[in-house]
Amino acid sequence: MSINRVLVYCLLGCAALLYLMPLVVMVITSLKDLDEIRSGTLLSMPQALNFDAWDKAWGSACTGVSCEGLKGYFWNSVLIVVPAVVISTVIGALNGYVLTKWKFRGSNLFFGMLLIGTMIPFQVILLPMARMLGFLGLAGTTSGLIMVHIIYGLAFTTLFFRNYYISIPSELVNAARIDGAGFWLIFVRIILPLSVPILVVSVIWQFTQIWNDFLFGVVYSSGDAQPITVALNNLVNTSTGVKEYNVDMAAAIIAALPTLFVYVVAGKYFVKGLTAGAVKG
Amino acid sequence: MNKSSAPRQSLGELLPKLVVAPTFVVAVIFIYGFMLMNAWLSFSSSRMLPKYDWAGLIQYEKLFANDRWWIAAENLFIFGFLFIVICLLLGLFMAIFLDQKIRAEGAIRTIYLYPMALSFIVTGTAWKWILNPELGIQRLVREMGFESFTFDWLVNTDMAIYTVVIAGVWQSSGFVMALCLAGLRGVDDNIIKAARVDGASMPLIYRKIIIPGLRPVFFSAFIILTHIAIKSFDLIIALTGGGPGFATDVPATFMYTFSFTRGQIGLGSAASMMMLMAVIAIIVPYLYSELREKNNEH
Numbered sequence: 001m002s003i004n005r006v007l008v009y010c011l012l013g014c015a016a017l018l019y020l021m022p023l024v025v026m027v028i029t030s031l032k033d034l035d036e037i038r039s040g041t042l043l044s045m046p047q048a049l050n051f052d053a054w055d056k057a058w059g060s061a062c063t064g065v066s067c068e069g070l071k072g073y074f075w076n077s078v079l080i081v082v083p084a085v086v087i088s089t090v091i092g093a094l095n096g097y098v099l100t101k102w103k104f105r106g107s108n109l110f111f112g113m114l115l116i117g118t119m120i121p122f123q124v125i126l127l128p129m130a131r132m133l134g135f136l137g138l139a140g141t142t143s144g145l146i147m148v149h150i151i152y153g154l155a156f157t158t159l160f161f162r163n164y165y166i167s168i169p170s171e172l173v174n175a176a177r178i179d180g181a182g183f184w185l186i187f188v189r190i191i192l193p194l195s196v197p198i199l200v201v202s203v204i205w206q207f208t209q210i211w212n213d214f215l216f217g218v219v220y221s222s223g224d225a226q227p228i229t230v231a232l233n234n235l236v237n238t239s240t241g242v243k244e245y246n247v248d249m250a251a252a253i254i255a256a257l258p259t260l261f262v263y264v265v266a267g268k269y270f271v272k273g274l275t276a277g278a279v280k281g
Numbered sequence: 282m283n284k285s286s287a288p289r290q291s292l293g294e295l296l297p298k299l300v301v302a303p304t305f306v307v308a309v310i311f312i313y314g315f316m317l318m319n320a321w322l323s324f325s326s327s328r329m330l331p332k333y334d335w336a337g338l339i340q341y342e343k344l345f346a347n348d349r350w351w352i353a354a355e356n357l358f359i360f361g362f363l364f365i366v367i368c369l370l371l372g373l374f375m376a377i378f379l380d381q382k383i384r385a386e387g388a389i390r391t392i393y394l395y396p397m398a399l400s401f402i403v404t405g406t407a408w409k410w411i412l413n414p415e416l417g418i419q420r421l422v423r424e425m426g427f428e429s430f431t432f433d434w435l436v437n438t439d440m441a442i443y444t445v446v447i448a449g450v451w452q453s454s455g456f457v458m459a460l461c462l463a464g465l466r467g468v469d470d471n472i473i474k475a476a477r478v479d480g481a482s483m484p485l486i487y488r489k490i491i492i493p494g495l496r497p498v499f500f501s502a503f504i505i506l507t508h509i510a511i512k513s514f515d516l517i518i519a520l521t522g523g524g525p526g527f528a529t530d531v532p533a534t535f536m537y538t539f540s541f542t543r544g545q546i547g548l549g550s551a552a553s554m555m556m557l558m559a560v561i562a563i564i565v566p567y568l569y570s571e572l573r574e575k576n577n578e579h
Binding site for chain 1: 407
């Protein structure tokens with residue numbers, strides 16, 4: 001191996017260690033007790049495997065006024081994510097199908113209009129949306145959050161499916177139409193079976209976006225209806241008594257586990273989703 | 282569609298339009314309608330409750346007279362500039378090194394990219410602990426023998442914004458790496474071989490051929506990173522809470538504070554309109570060049 005190659009491996013290895021360091025620190029800290037934290041350093045190993053901090057983060061840590069840990073908020077997030085991901089992906093797939101295989105006058109304009117929805121900073125819709133949710137009686141509820149996530153996810157899911165379906169030859173669809181197949185039959189029999197990769201991309205993208213969302217969560221939910229990111233932030237900033245760094249870290253890992261799991265299992269698709277908008281499709 | 286043509290269209294022809302109709306309505310109301318409502322709020326005298334009256338430019342005058350707004354704008358500029366430049370450079374170099382037929386490339390790539398799967402709240406929480414002025418990196422380095430080492434950026438008014446840069450770069454640079462790597466894999470091997478035959482060295486080939494060829498990738502990455510920077514909210518809330526004082530406020534946290542905790546809805550909406558303007562100023566030239574390129578292809 002040449003000296004250059006050794007150098008390249010060293011650099012890559014060092015960078016990898018740096019990127020891993022925060023995760024390692026989080027895990028180590030979550031396994032120590034407070035005395036060990038105060039007497040040791042970030043990287044000193046815990047003396048024994050101690051899951052007390054995890055127990056507390058999950059079941060009894062204070063997140064503002066209530067002290068029931070993250071578990072309730074974790075399930076809130078699950079209850080928000082599942083319907084929001086399913087509905088926004090289904091509608092996105094249908095939109096993409098229409099926008100590529102059943103074009104009508106103005107369909108490109110419609111797509112352009114939606115595309116802008118992927119680019120606006122959500123701050124410009126925060127205040128009117130708050131009013132709308134109040135008007136619909138959904139303020140502070142998980143249903144309200146589900147609605148918000150579906151609405152502002154549609155632009156992304158439509159973009160994914162539209163860019164994917166555009167590469168499916170229209171001859172396939174036209175032939176089926178000549179044979180008398182209708183809109184739904186073509187979608188179910190021809191398009192859907194070809195859609196698995198982009199379905200995975202869309203589901204993973206929406207899942208990570210919604211699970212990791214904080215802005216909508218902090219503005220539109222309150223009390224028991226908050227998602228996990230908001231609860232985590234409250235937990236870390238609850239300033240009663242001693243600062244329990246080990247519980248903070250355990251809580252942060254709990255909040256991160258679902259998306260990390262998805263990333264490790266389906267990383268390839270995760271990257272595709274990230275780059276779908278960026279690299280021309 | 283007008284009534285006279287409706288009966289002539291069969292259900293089959295209408296169906297595709299019916300399918301996209303809900304999304305159309307939603308986009309018109311919840312994207313465009315809301316943007317207009319928000320613009321109106323920014324011209325109103327709204328405080329605790331939204332009022333739809335006309336007060337001219339009062340909110341913008343208040344905004345521009347507000348020191349905290351200018352600190353937020355300056356912070357966004359500092360953070361955005363450093364965040365984007367460092368992410369692009371790191372991403373490019375990691376991608377080039379990874380592209381040298383490295384063993385375990387997949388594993389290394391996975392490690393560089395995993396922070397992108399995390400919520401900014403998680404990232405902020407983790408770095409808040411690592412950068413803790415007593416027990417964090419400072420303690421670690423002191424224990425290694427450097428007794429006088431100080432690293433208190435997190436609580437230092439002048440330096441706190443740089444901690445946001447550190448955490449932001451950690452989270453997003455792997456993404457630029459992935460983009461650049463995809464770009465590098467798309468470079469035609471024959472061009473490189475031809476250049477080698479002509480006696481060009483590898484660094485020269487990178488400088489003159491490969492990196493210039495990545496321009497579209499940089500462009501996309503730049504747009505996405507700018508977008509992340511302008512919207513950045515969660516990371517600052519979790520890492521510094523906008524503090525110390527409001528030393529690390531950015532427009533997004535400013536807008537949130539004034540709209541939702543200080544009862545200054547008009548001022549908050551004016552701030553959000555400024556954020557929209559910033560995004561438009563960057564996106565429009567991008568879309569324009571994209572469209573021009575597409576037209577040239579035909």
